[in-house]
Each structure stands twice: as C-alpha cells, then as structure tokens.
Amino acid sequence: MSLAGAVRGAVSATTAGPEESVRAMAAGPAAGLPTREHPRGNEPIRTLLEAPVESGPVRAVRRPSGLVHGYDGSLAVPLAQDRPVVIANFATALDGAVAMDRDGRTSGGDVSGFSPTDRFVMGLLRAVADTVIVGAGTVRGSSGRAWTPEAVCPTHSEDYAELRRDLGLARQATTLIVTATGDLDPGLPALVRPRAPTIVAGPAAAIARLRAAGLPDEIVMRTIGEDGGLGSEGLAALLADLGGRVALFEGGPRLFGAFLAANLVDELFLTLAPQLVGRSDRAPRLALVEESVLWPELPRWAELRSVRSAGSHLLLRYRLRERDRSSSAP
Numbered sequence: 001m002s003l004a005g006a007v008r009g010a011v012s013a014t015t016a017g018p019e020e021s022v023r024a025m026a027a028g029p030a031a032g033l034p035t036r037e038h039p040r041g042n043e044p045i046r047t048l049l050e051a052p053v054e055s056g057p058v059r060a061v062r063r064p065s066g067l068v069h070g071y072d073g074s075l076a077v078p079l080a081q082d083r084p085v086v087i088a089n090f091a092t093a094l095d096g097a098v099a100m101d102r103d104g105r106t107s108g109g110d111v112s113g114f115s116p117t118d119r120f121v122m123g124l125l126r127a128v129a130d131t132v133i134v135g136a137g138t139v140r141g142s143s144g145r146a147w148t149p150e151a152v153c154p155t156h157s158e159d160y161a162e163l164r165r166d167l168g169l170a171r172q173a174t175t176l177i178v179t180a181t182g183d184l185d186p187g188l189p190a191l192v193r194p195r196a197p198t199i200v201a202g203p204a205a206a207i208a209r210l211r212a213a214g215l216p217d218e219i220v221m222r223t224i225g226e227d228g229g230l231g232s233e234g235l236a237a238l239l240a241d242l243g244g245r246v247a248l249f250e251g252g253p254r255l256f257g258a259f260l261a262a263n264l265v266d267e268l269f270l271t272l273a274p275q276l277v278g279r280s281d282r283a284p285r286l287a288l289v290e291e292s293v294l295w296p297e298l299p300r301w302a303e304l305r306s307v308r309s310a311g312s313h314l315l316l317r318y319r320l321r322e323r324d325r326s327s328s329a330p
C-alpha cells in the first residue's frame with residue numbers, strides 16, 4: 001500500500017465513527033485489516049478432536065489426498081434415509097458477529113480475515129453438496145458469481161472436481177436462492193450467466209415480481225409458501241422437493257433463523273475467527289441467528305463433533321439435530 005493509502009486508512013480507522021468506518025471499508029479497507037491479498041488464518045489445519053463417525057450411511061471424502069491432507073483427515077457427512085441432510089457453514093467473530101453491517105457492504109471475508117484455510121473448508125463442503133442454499137440477503141450483498149468450490153478456493157479446483165466425480169455427483173451443486181419478496185436485481189453478479197444450475201424459490205407474488213424483472217431463462221423459478229415467507233412446512237417441502245442427499249446451507253443469519261426454527265439443520269460447521277468486532281446502535285452487526293427467537297420455546301443445544309485449528313482460527317463442527325432412527329441402520 002502506498003504511504004498516502006496507509007495514511008488514509010489510518011485516518012479512517014481513528015477518526016471516523018463506526019458507520020463511516022464501514023462505508024470506508026466498502027471503498028477500501030483500513031490499514032492493518034486483512035484483505036484477500038493479505039489474509040489471516042493461512043496455517044495448516046490440525047485436528048484437535050474428532051468424534052467417531054456415526055453409524056449408518058455417510059458421504060465421505062477419502063481421496064484425493066490433497067483434500068484429506070488439507071483437512072487433516074477424512075470428512076464424513078452422515079446421511080438420512082428419506083430426506084437431504086442440511087449442513088450449515090458460517091464464519092463468526094469471537095463476539096458472535098457474522099456480518100459487519102446489515103446490507104452486505106462487507107463480506108464474510110471481513111469476518112474470517114479472508115482466511116485461506118476457511119475458504120478451503122468452504123470449498124470442501126460445497127464439493128460434497130448436491131445443493132447450496134442461500135438467502136436473498138446474502139445474494140444481494142455478494143459480489144461473487146457462484147457458490148462453487150473453485151470460486152472460493154481455486155487452488156484446489158481439480159481436487160474438488162475429482163471428488164465430485166468420485167462421489168458420482170453432478171459437476172456443480174445446484175444453487176438455491178430463497179426469497180420472500182422477490183427483491184433480486186437480475187443484474188446481480190450471481191444471476192448473470194450463473195455458473196451453476198440455479199433455482200430461485202419463493203411465494204407466488206415474489207416469483208411474479210422476478211418474472212416481471214426478467215431473470216435469465218436458465219434460472220429456474222419455484223413457487224412455494226405463503227406470501228410473507230416460508231414457514232417450517234414450506235422450508236421442509238422445499239428441501240424434499242430439491243432431492244439429493246446433502247444440502248449445504250451458507251447463510252445468511254435471517255434464513256438460518258427460519259431453518260433453525262423449523263429444526264431442519266443437521267450440522268453446523270463454524271469457523272471462529274480470532275477477532276472482536278464490537279457493535280453499537282450506529283454500527284449494528286448481524287449475529288449468527290437473526291429474526292428468529294429460539295430460546296426458551298425452541299431450545300437448540302448442539303453436540304460437539306470435531307475441533308480443528310488453523311493457527312488461531314478454530315474450525316468447530318456441531319451436530320444440531322438427532323440422527324433419524326431410520327437412517328442409523330447399517
């Protein structure tokens with residue numbers, strides 16, 4: 001960074017209020033903050049705890065060796081007999097923030113420190129999934145073009161492709177975007193010539209709005225649920241409709257709240273990034289779960305399944321939903 005750039009960054013970090021800081025971030029990060037070019041969390045993964053693989057069918061990564069070595073072991077996702085399992089993946093700061101602002105001016109990278117290790121795991125989870133589910137808020141805030149493994153970790157793209165071939169999966173997982181209102185600009189990067197099969201699902205009025213807006217023909221639109229959003233039954237019906245065996249939920253926190261309230265999340269992969277970001281009324285952060293009250297009526301306790309470290313980043317894996325009895329038969 002040039003001296004002038006460093007000074008500008010230092011000034012915005014020290015004199016600007018929180019909102020101004022976030023605005024400045026959108027224009028260019030302050031000095032000292034990690035960036036894609038200067039990330040944090042690039043250390044190799046070390047396994048600290050691994051619970052034994054649960055009995056019953058699993059989708060497992062046993063090769064190629066680059067992925068097994070990178071993950072410091074095999075990844076096995078327990079499957080269910082009659083529905084896709086939902087595994088969620090988030091990065092959070094130590095004080096619980098998953099987004100630095102409410103409208104996507106900053107990205108998940110700002111939370112993880114653009115950790116290459118976190119991105120490797122994101123790629124691995126995308127590579128084992130039949131579907132990647134995202135909420136419309138995440139799509140509106142994303143400058144990315146695709147929820148594919150290579151989009152997030154290009155250095156392992158060959159390994160991911162080989163894994164999908166080994167597992168007999170389609171070349172790319174289908175991206176499912178969920179909306180209640182249909183407020184999606186067809187010019188959004190992810191909607192222009194999508195790089196993976198893409199479905200947008202929402203109630204009739206939302207789909208009518210999207211049709212009128214002129215989404216590209218290759219995007220499949222699926223009408224489901226009541227106006228105002230999908231309740232538990234609608235989300236469960238959507239999952240059943242998707243087919244496949246593994247759905248990866250990639251956010252954001254509002255749609256996650258709806259999935260949790262419906263008890264549809266089997267596992268949570270949580271990267272805990274070693275930074276504290278703070279919050280105030282003027283600088284609201286989004287927490288892992290938003291707009292859904294779970295405690296005390298819908299308590300969601302988790303069982304720790306694995307702990308990995310990558311330097312000071314922790315990669316935690318939790319089971320959230322008991323395994324269906326029918327799926328534990330060998």
Ligand SMILES: NC(=O)c1ccc[n+]([C@@H]2O[C@H](COP(=O)([O-])OP(=O)(O)OC[C@H]3O[C@@H](n4cnc5c(N)ncnc54)[C@H](OP(=O)(O)O)[C@@H]3O)[C@@H](O)[C@H]2O)c1
Nearest residue numbers: 090091104135136137138179180181229230251252254255
């Ligand atoms: N750190 C991380 O790991 C991570 C991961 C993902 C996202 N994020 C961040 O999270 C922020 C976005 O948060 P968000 O909560 O707005 O994202 P979101 O959950 O992706 O999107 C919320 C939107 O999803 C739709 N939606 C939610 N519940 C629904 C339901 N029950 N039925 C139908 N549609 C439903 C609505 O879309 P409409 O408004 O279109 O009706 C709602 O406004 C971004 O800054 C993003 O970077 C962080």
